Amino acid sequence: MSRARRRRELVIERLTELRDPSLGGGPEPAFRERLREDLVSGRLLLSAPGEERAPGPARPPVRRRRPPLSQLATFGLAGVMVIAAFATYQAVPGDTLYPLKRAAESTLVHLSADDAERGERELASAETRAKEVASLLGSSTDSPLVGETLKDMEDSTRSGISRLTRTQPRSSKIKKFAQKQRDVVEPMLDQLNEAQKGQAAGYLDYIEGLVAPAR
Incomplete structure (x- = not known):
């Protein structure tokens, strides 16, 4: 039945x-x-005594969508971080974000895998200091920040060259760096005061020896 x-x-x-x-x-x-x-x-369903209804198919899990406001907040935060990173990269001595820029550069140098990589990053920092000096000269030649930045440029250059000549004495990167720095620093001489000009001239003498062919 x-x-x-x-x-x-x-x-x-x-x-x-x-x-x-x-x-x-x-x-x-x-x-x-x-x-x-x-x-x-068939709308009325009666079960016989002791009879259980078969369980229906399991419903697929419902994925919760993030509220639109939360998504907008996430995108907004990402945008702010990108803008902040760009502003930090463009900062020059005297700007609020400049210490953060220098701290980031220092961290990259210390995280380098070996002396060769550390030296290359120090030379990259020296190139950045040269560009910062050029930017400062467009506003004021008497700013003490010009002299400080010139000194930081020379310190980074000497440290980077020392590391590279010790690990890669015949690296072509040294000569290319020196040529590039000479082309950036020489045009600044006419805009510097006497003390700053002495700093820049001494720096040019140092890197000129790196460009000259070895005897």
């Missing part, structure tokens, strides 16, 4: 009981009509 047939018989038995006058009167005709329609259409 199928389950559907068993459920129909249970319903018929229940209807028979409801028609029994001893139970205080049967159900209203309208109720019986609605019940019959539900049974025919």
Whole structure:
């Protein structure tokens, strides 16, 4: 006997009981009509005693989407970080972000894998100092920051050259660096005061020896 047939018989038995006058009167005709329609259409589901309904298919997990406001905040923060990094890279002596720029350069130097890489990064810092001097000269030739930056440029140059000549004595990078620095520093001489000009001239004499061919 199928389950559907068993459920129909249970319903018929229940209807028979409801028609029994001893139970205080049967159900209203309208109720019986609605019940019959539900049974025919399958909308009424009755389970036999001890029978359990089969579990339905598991629903796929619902992925929670991040609120639009949170996404905008994330993009905004990323944009601010990019702008801050660019502003730090463009900072010159005297700017608020300049110490952060120098700290980042120093960190890169100390994180270098070996002396050769450390020397190359120090020469890169020297090139940056030369560009900063040129930027400062466009605003004021009497600023003490010009002299300080010239000294930092020379210190980075000597340290970087020392490391490279010890690890890569015949590296072509040394000559290329010296030529590039000479082309940047020489045009500054006419804009420097006497003390600054002495610093720049001594620096040019030093790197000129790096450009000249070895005998």
